[in-house]
Amino acid sequence: MGVLEKTDRKTFIGGSDARIIMASAQDKLIRLWREKRGEIAAEDLSGNLVVQLGTATEDLNRRWFEQNTKHSIKDVQRHIRHPVIKWMAATLDGLVEQTGAVFEAKFMLPWTFSEEMAAEKHMAQLQHNMWVTNARSAILSIITGGGKWVEMTIHADPLYQHLLLTAEKKFWRCVQNGEAPRLFGVEPPRARLEAVRVVDMSASNSWAELASIYQRTREAYQEHESAKSDLKKLVPEDAKEAMGHGIRAKRSKSGAVSFELADREAANAQLQ
Numbered sequence: 001m002g003v004l005e006k007t008d009r010k011t012f013i014g015g016s017d018a019r020i021i022m023a024s025a026q027d028k029l030i031r032l033w034r035e036k037r038g039e040i041a042a043e044d045l046s047g048n049l050v051v052q053l054g055t056a057t058e059d060l061n062r063r064w065f066e067q068n069t070k071h072s073i074k075d076v077q078r079h080i081r082h083p084v085i086k087w088m089a090a091t092l093d094g095l096v097e098q099t100g101a102v103f104e105a106k107f108m109l110p111w112t113f114s115e116e117m118a119a120e121k122h123m124a125q126l127q128h129n130m131w132v133t134n135a136r137s138a139i140l141s142i143i144t145g146g147g148k149w150v151e152m153t154i155h156a157d158p159l160y161q162h163l164l165l166t167a168e169k170k171f172w173r174c175v176q177n178g179e180a181p182r183l184f185g186v187e188p189p190r191a192r193l194e195a196v197r198v199v200d201m202s203a204s205n206s207w208a209e210l211a212s213i214y215q216r217t218r219e220a221y222q223e224h225e226s227a228k229s230d231l232k233k234l235v236p237e238d239a240k241e242a243m244g245h246g247i248r249a250k251r252s253k254s255g256a257v258s259f260e261l262a263d264r265e266a267a268n269a270q271l272q
Contacts (some may be wrong), residue, residue: 010036012081012089013168018128019121021171022164029171036175041046054107057143060095061105064149065141072097080130085165087172089154090132101153102129110146118142119152123188127164130156157189232257 013021013036020032034040045051062073073094082088094103104126108118119138126138140152167184174181201207235242235249235257242249248262 009042010038013128013172014085015090015125015128015132018124018164018168021181022124022184022186022188024185029181031185033171033174033181037178050107050109053145054057054105057107058093058105061104061107061141061143061149064143065103065139065151068149069151071099073103084137088128088132088165088168088249090129092129092133095133095135097141099137100133100135102126102133102135104129104138104140106140106142108142108144110144110148111143113144113146113148115150118150119154120188122271123154123160124164126154127157127161128168131161131165160189160266162187228259231259 009017017032017036019119020028023029031043035042057144062076066072074097075092078092080090080092091124092102093105096103104122106118106122122140126140130136130138136156138154138156140150140154142150142152144150163184163186167186170184171181173179191210231247233247235251239249240251243262246262247259249257249259251257
């Protein structure tokens with residue numbers, strides 16, 4: 001894992017590039033390709049307020065993470081190359097000193113924020129940076145415009161990383177030979193999110209409807225399960241089937257007894 005002598009973005013594919021390569025916007029992919037070939041200048045993001053907010057809050061984000069987790073961040077803004085794939089590199093927000101996890105600080109708007117969406121949006125960048133650094137996990141530390149801080153752990157996904165590497169190889173080949181790249185079309189894996197929230201579902205109509213059904217049928221369900229248990233005890237051990245009063249019990253080859261509703265007249269005819 002070597003330090004980059006220079007940070008000319010035309011000489012490597014970085015984590016933010018990986019997000020574009022694995023996304024679904026052909027126009028952005030073509031723009032990135034032209035930037036890497038030196039045909040156009042990199043996009044000027046100095047007028048993008050959200051990007052600038054991310055830059056302005058990065059130091060705060062890192063300090064907030066350290067304060068709340070008692071972990072420390074090292075290698076801030078370190079530029080490194082993959083030890084074997086020389087066109088693959090990363091500019092790190094940092095590494096967690098105690099665990100070796102990749103640290104990524106982000107700012108996100110509150111009205112579009114969800115943990116699932118955040119993980120999906122940044123998955124390619126995180127998996128790319130984990131591959132470059134040989135890390136097994138990444139920390140996504142997010143500050144939202146609503147004054148909320150969220151810490152998420154994303155684990156390395158070997159299958160997705162394989163597909164990511166394949167897509168990046170194809171893109172870099174296009175940079176070298178001048179052939180226009182095409183979208184690769186890979187769905188990011190779902191992040192394993194830690195269940196830590198308490199959520200009020202009072203505003204959900206669907207929740208209200210299903211909650212009403214649950215409450216209304218709970219006692220009947222418990223009575224149903226109790227009756228089924230007692231009925232199983234009444235089925236003779238040598239009986240393949242038992243029927244009467246509108247239900248039929250069937251014993252499987254493994255010995256399990258199941259029940260179904262039976263036609264009363266047909267059942268009476270078989271018993272006579």
